[in-house]
Amino acid sequence: MTWLEVDEDSGFGIENLPYGVFRRDGTDARVGVAIGDRVLDLAGLAGAGLVEGRGWFASGTLNGFMAAGRAAWTANRARLRDLLTDPAQRAAVSPHLVPVTDVELLRPFEVADYVDFYASEHHATNAGRIFRPQGEPLLPNWKHLPVGYHGRAGTVYASGTPIVRPCGQRKVGPSDAAPSFGPTLRLDIEAEVGFVAGTPSTPGRPVTPRAFRDHVFGFVLVNDWSARDIQAWEGQPLGPFLGKSFATSVSPWVVPVAALEAARVTPPAQDPVPLPYLRADEPWGLDLRLEILINGGSVSRPRFERMYWTAPQQLAHATVNGASLRTGDLFASGTVSGPTKEERGCLLELTWNGTEPLELPDGAKRAFLEDGDTVTIRATAPGANGTTIDLGEVTGTIRPANC
The missing domain is CATH 2.30.30.230 (Fumarylacetoacetase, N-terminal domain)
Structure with a gap:
């Protein structure tokens, strides 16, 4: 005490x-x-x-x-x-x-590099069903490696920083129509959990899952804001660019790895068994309870323990090619989603790409975010001796576009 x-x-x-x-x-x-x-x-x-x-x-x-x-x-x-x-x-x-x-x-650390993963099987499956309704929801590589993309460190902002609606090319209408330019019409959130590297690693030497505690300082909450219409048009074949790079928000408190030891749980079974470099000798699922609020009203409560790929596996994959860690490298989990609608971690899923508008607690409806909307993501975890660990919150309010 x-x-x-x-x-x-x-x-x-x-x-x-x-x-x-x-x-x-x-x-x-x-x-x-x-x-x-x-x-x-x-x-x-x-x-x-x-x-x-x-x-x-x-x-x-x-x-x-x-x-x-x-x-x-x-x-x-x-x-x-x-x-x-x-x-x-x-x-x-x-x-x-x-x-x-x-x-x-303020923002707690200077971001060296930023990587965003795609680690929730529920989120990846829902996204696959939305964008490839006639095909397999998961692409062939998904269960063999933690899929990710390299983001933009310079637009990782402190919680509370206003988010300006981004502009870019959008594809609207028939498939043969030319793209238009303007503010995104499908501004979204992604409720995520991130970890930040402290101790650098040697170039050319991968970091194993066992070495996770030696390199990772702690965990933060992340909102990887997304412009779904810009992303959909630009993303083939290389993936996210302007649809993601305009803003990512992080929570102000970095919870040490040691503080979350009591929250470690067995993650979902992985089938097929991952390649040896991705195998961990201890459970690294985390029992984190997230909550998403829009304009103060709760709209979803994702559970992080259901994430298919764990943080040590993500770190091992990011460095297996010899890429070295730098102090301040930020790695985000990707959208945290669960098997029910009440556990979906983004509006893309909650509104099924805008076709099923979400009713907010105040009665307003949203397909995607409108100017003036404030989004807050918060989370807790079980701590030692029956205590609760609060990860704080990450928040941002949408401002009109400048294009």
């Missing part, structure tokens, strides 16, 4: 301790840890000699600390737990606790 008053249901107790970057009253950005309804200023703690690494924590980004490696992450987490559970430390630590309502939460 911590000496700080923390609501048992807050999800930000001593078993969580997620890292983020914050700014207060125009001061320089610095690294903090969420505890209850407060942010613990790690730069301040380091300046007072209570933790190591002032250079890491006063830098305004998590990258320096993430690059320090697993031993530093483990030591700092243990030290923070000691400081927050030892009553004798209360007087020294309390001055460095700031109400979360008094700070601005």
Whole structure:
């Protein structure tokens, strides 16, 4: 138990301790840890000699600390737990606790590269049925490797950043009609879970599933905004480009891998058995409960535990060709969806490509997002000792196009 008053249901107790970057009253950005309804200023703690690494924590980004490696992450987490559970430390630590309502939460790390996967069998099957109704829902490679695409690091934004409706070529009408140009008419969301690399890897040397904890710092929530009409026209044969690259939002808190150990579960059985480089010797499904809200109303509750491809498998596949990890590499799961309509993770599925408009809790209907809509994705997980781990939320509001 911590000496700080923390609501048992807050999800930000001593078993969580997620890292983020914050700014207060125009001061320089610095690294903090969420505890209850407060942010613990790690730069301040380091300046007072209570933790190591002032250079890491006063830098305004998590990258320096993430690059320090697993031993530093483990030591700092243990030290923070000691400081927050030892009553004798209360007087020294309390001055460095700031109400979360008094700070601005920023993007927690500088993104080096961004990769988005397609790891939900339910999502991939639904998408296949929508776009290839006469064919097999899953393409032949899907159950043999984690399918993904390389995104754009420069448009990964902090939660709360407004999302400007993108413009591009759209194919509307008969198949022989020429494309038109303008704002997307099918703006969508993708509720995802991402992980961020801390420790780099050596070029030419793959990272095995067993080495996942040695390289990955933690998990975030991701909304990979999508312009479905732009994507559909441009995507053949090389896949997503402008339909995805305009914006991706990430949550402000990075939940350490260690905080999610109690959430690990056995993932779905994989058939056929993956090739040896993709086999893990421990279960890496994660019991994360997501919720999607549009304009404050809940529209879906996907379950991450049903994802076919796990995070260590995704990391192994991304590096098996010798591609090296850099600190700040972001890997997203792809849309998290389940077997029922109430668990679908995007409007493409929830409205079956616009043919079955979704009724929001306030009575409004949506095929896809309209200007002014606000989308929020949040998630929780079971923590150690019967606690709850809150992953926070990622949110964004749609602004009109500029074309």
